[in-house]
Amino acid sequence: xxxxxxxxxxxxxxxxxxxxxxxxxxxxxxxxxxxxxxxxxxxxxxxxxxxxxxxxxxxxxxxxxxxxxxxxxxxxxxxxxxxxxxxxxxxxxxxxxxxxxxxxxxxxxxxxxxxxxxxxxxxxxxxxxxxxxxxxxxxxxxxxxxxxxxxxxxxxxxxxxxxxxxxxxxxxxx
Amino acid sequence: xxxxxxxxxxxxxxxxxxxxxxxxxxxxxxxxxxxxxxxxxxxxxxxxxxxxxxxxxxxxxxxxxxxxxxxxxxxxxxxxxxxxxxxxxxxxxxxxxxxxxxxxxxxxxxxxxxxxxxxxxxxxxxxxxxxxxxxxxxxxxxxxxxxxxxxxxxxxxxxxxxxxxxxxxxxxxxxxxxxxxxxxxxxxxxxxxxxxxxxxxxxxxxxxxxxxxxxxxxxxxxxxxxxxxxxxxxxxxxxxxxxxxxxxxxxxxxxxxxxxxxxxxxxxxxxxxxxxxxxxxxxxxxxxxxxxxxxxxxxxxxxxxxxxxxxxxxxxxxxxxxxxxxxxxxxxxxxxxxxxxxxxxxxxxxxxxxxxxxxxxxxxxxxxxxxxxxxxxxxxxxxxxxxxxxxxxxxxxxxxxxxxxxxxxxxxxxxxxxxxxxxxxxxxxxxxxxxxxxxxxxxxxxxxxxxxxxxxxxxxxxxxxxxxxxxxxxxxxxxxxxxxxxxxxxxxxxxxxxxxxxxxxxxxxxxxxxxxxxxxxxxxxxxxxxxxxxxxxxxxxxxxx
Numbered sequence: 001x002x003x004x005x006x007x008x009x010x011x012x013x014x015x016x017x018x019x020x021x022x023x024x025x026x027x028x029x030x031x032x033x034x035x036x037x038x039x040x041x042x043x044x045x046x047x048x049x050x051x052x053x054x055x056x057x058x059x060x061x062x063x064x065x066x067x068x069x070x071x072x073x074x075x076x077x078x079x080x081x082x083x084x085x086x087x088x089x090x091x092x093x094x095x096x097x098x099x100x101x102x103x104x105x106x107x108x109x110x111x112x113x114x115x116x117x118x119x120x121x122x123x124x125x126x127x128x129x130x131x132x133x134x135x136x137x138x139x140x141x142x143x144x145x146x147x148x149x150x151x152x153x154x155x156x157x158x159x160x161x162x163x164x165x166x167x168x169x170x171x172x173x174x
Numbered sequence: 175x176x177x178x179x180x181x182x183x184x185x186x187x188x189x190x191x192x193x194x195x196x197x198x199x200x201x202x203x204x205x206x207x208x209x210x211x212x213x214x215x216x217x218x219x220x221x222x223x224x225x226x227x228x229x230x231x232x233x234x235x236x237x238x239x240x241x242x243x244x245x246x247x248x249x250x251x252x253x254x255x256x257x258x259x260x261x262x263x264x265x266x267x268x269x270x271x272x273x274x275x276x277x278x279x280x281x282x283x284x285x286x287x288x289x290x291x292x293x294x295x296x297x298x299x300x301x302x303x304x305x306x307x308x309x310x311x312x313x314x315x316x317x318x319x320x321x322x323x324x325x326x327x328x329x330x331x332x333x334x335x336x337x338x339x340x341x342x343x344x345x346x347x348x349x350x351x352x353x354x355x356x357x358x359x360x361x362x363x364x365x366x367x368x369x370x371x372x373x374x375x376x377x378x379x380x381x382x383x384x385x386x387x388x389x390x391x392x393x394x395x396x397x398x399x400x401x402x403x404x405x406x407x408x409x410x411x412x413x414x415x416x417x418x419x420x421x422x423x424x425x426x427x428x429x430x431x432x433x434x435x436x437x438x439x440x441x442x443x444x445x446x447x448x449x450x451x452x453x454x455x456x457x458x459x460x461x462x463x464x465x466x467x468x469x470x471x472x473x474x475x476x477x478x479x480x481x482x483x484x485x486x487x488x489x490x491x492x493x494x495x496x497x498x499x500x501x502x503x504x505x506x507x508x509x510x511x512x513x514x515x516x517x518x519x520x521x522x523x524x525x526x527x528x529x530x531x532x533x534x535x536x537x538x539x540x541x542x543x544x545x546x547x548x549x550x551x552x553x554x555x556x557x558x559x560x561x562x563x564x565x566x567x568x569x570x571x572x573x574x575x576x577x578x579x580x581x582x583x584x585x586x587x588x589x590x591x592x593x594x595x596x597x598x599x600x601x602x603x604x605x606x607x608x609x610x611x612x613x614x615x616x617x618x619x620x621x622x623x624x625x626x627x628x629x630x631x632x633x634x635x636x637x638x639x640x641x642x643x644x645x646x647x648x649x650x651x652x653x654x655x656x657x658x659x660x661x662x663x664x665x666x667x668x669x670x671x672x673x674x675x676x677x678x679x680x681x682x683x684x685x686x687x688x689x690x691x692x693x694x695x696x697x698x699x700x701x702x703x704x705x706x707x708x709x710x711x712x713x714x715x716x717x718x719x
Contacts, residue, residue, distance in 0.1 A: 004377070005376075005377050005378065006372050006376045051372075055370065055378070065348075065355065065357075065379075066379055067354055067355060067356060067368075067370045067379070068354065068357060069370075070357060070370040070371070074359040074361070075358075075360070075361045081372075081373040082373045
C-alpha cells in the first residue's frame, strides 16, 4: 500500500468577489449540498480547473466529504480536472451537426490550431502548446436548427464554415 | 400486525417490515444486492422485483415493485383484499422470474468470469443468484469495460471489474462510519467506486477509518477484498464458530473462521442490541497473536536466573513447594479481564477455598481510546470481560478485588503472586514493573512472552479466546458465549484447568469437567447470574438485570 496522500501545497480560496457571490447563492438553496454546481462553476472560473485543492475547499464550504465533490466533478464533462486552454472550443458532433458537415469545421480547427481532440480523461491532448486553446468534441449543444455549431467558452457560434472559424479565431483577444 | 398473502402462504407480518425481510423469515428467497438491513434503501439494483396486488386480488399492479422498499402495513377494513389481506405479493410469478433473469444479464454485462481466482467465490451473492435465478448465457457480444484494480486503504482492495455498483459500501461510509470516503466516479456504465483522488490518481483521502473492514463484508460480490484475507483460503474449507470479539468491552458478536492450523478471519455476526451488523478493524484484524509462532507452548521455570522450559508436572510441583510454606496474607491472586467468567470463577475459588486468601486483583489490557461513529462505538476499555471478571472474582464472602494503584501497592508487599494475564502485547508501566520485581515468587500464566513473563519465576502457558469455551460479560451487562475453535498450541492448557490442577495438588476440592459445569456453579452462586447457564445464553446472550 502506498500510504501516500496528496499534499496540497497551495490551498485554494475564493477571491473577494467570488466569496460575495457564493454567500449570495448559498442562500438560494434549502441545503448546502444543493449549491454544489454553481459553487463548482464559480471555482472553475477562478482557478481554471478543479484541482484537489479546489475540491477540498468546496467540500469544506458545503460541509461535505471530498468524495461527494469528486463524484459530481467526474460526472459532468463541463468540469475539468486538469488545466485547459484559455478558450475551450466545443464542437458539436451529434447527428444534425454531422449532417451539416461539422467534420469539416473540426478538421479545420485541428489543422489551424495544430492540436488533437481532447478526451475526457486527457485534456492535455487537445490543448495547444501556448495554452490558449483546448479543442474538444461534445454531444448536442441544443441548436440543431443552426447547425453546425461550436461553443467557445460560454458563447455559441452558429452556421459555421471554415472561413467563419478563421475570422472567429482572429477576433479572440490573446 | 398486517395479514398478507405471500405467494401461497398466509402470514402475519409486523407493520413496517419490507417484503425481502418478510419473505426471508418464511424461507422464501427474494434475491437482492443493494438492499442491506443495516443501511438505507436506494432500490438501485432492481434485483428484488416482485408482483404486488394492491387494488384487486385478481390483477397485479401494472409495474413490478422493488421488494426492499415495499413495506407492509395494515390497510383500513374497506381496502382489504378478499376481505382479509392487507397486501398480496407474488415472488414467483412468470414475469418476476423473467425480470430477475434480465436484471442479472445486465449486471453480468461487464462482470468478468474470474470466479476461479476470486476470493468471494463460494460466498458470492452474484454467483449464488446467477445459479438460482439467472440465464445460462449472455447475449452481450461487445467489449467489456475493464476498469483498473485499486488500492483504497490499509486493508481494502477494490477489484473494480467485479463491482456491480450496488453502492452498499458508499452508504456504509456515509451512514454508519460517517466518514464518507467512498463515492462513484464517472457516469453511466463507466461508474466506478473510488476514494477521492487527484487527476493523476494520487489519493486525497484513504479508506482508513476503523470500521473500513465492514465494506468487505457487505460487498455482495468480490469487488471489495480484505488484504488480510486475500488468497488465504477458500471459504468452504474453513470451519466456523460463533463467538465474541475479545478486542474491547463492547463484545461484538463474531464468527471465527478457522482451520486446523489457526484462525483465518473474524467476521461480525448480527446482534440487534450490541453491534448490529458491524465490528471494528481492531477486533477484526487483532487475532494474529493467536497464530503467532511465539506462543507459549510449554511451562517454564527460573533456574539460576534463566527461564527454562520444563514439564507440567515439574512446574506444578515447583509451585506447590513454594506455596505451601507461605502465610495466606502474603499471597495475592490476580485474575484477568481477558479471561472468561469461568476462568475467573475457578481462580477465585482456588484463592478463597484453597489458598484462603481474600486478596484478589484484576489485570487487563491498558486503556485505549474510545472511537465514536454515528452508528457504532469502540470502547476505551480494551478488555472483553472487565465487568464479568470483577463480579465473579469479588462475589465470595470477604473477597476484595483490587485494581490500579491499590493492586500494585498490595503486590509490592506480597511474597507470592499468581498473575493470570492472557493479555496480548501488554507492556508494564513503571509502578507495575517495580511492584512485580519485589515479589519473592511470581507465577505468570500467559499466552505470549511478555514483560510480565520476563519477571516470572514460573510461566504457565494459557489459552486465548479462540481456544476455550466460556462466557464474557460486556460493558452493558450482556453475558455471551465464546466457543473453542482451534486447539491450544503445544501443551498450553485452558486457564481454569491449570488453576484446578494447582488446587488439586494443594488438596483443594475443585473438580469441573467442562466450562458449562462452571457456568452452572456461577449461576447458582454469583448474584445476578442466575440465568447465565450456557444453555440459556445460546448464540444471542442474555442481559443481566
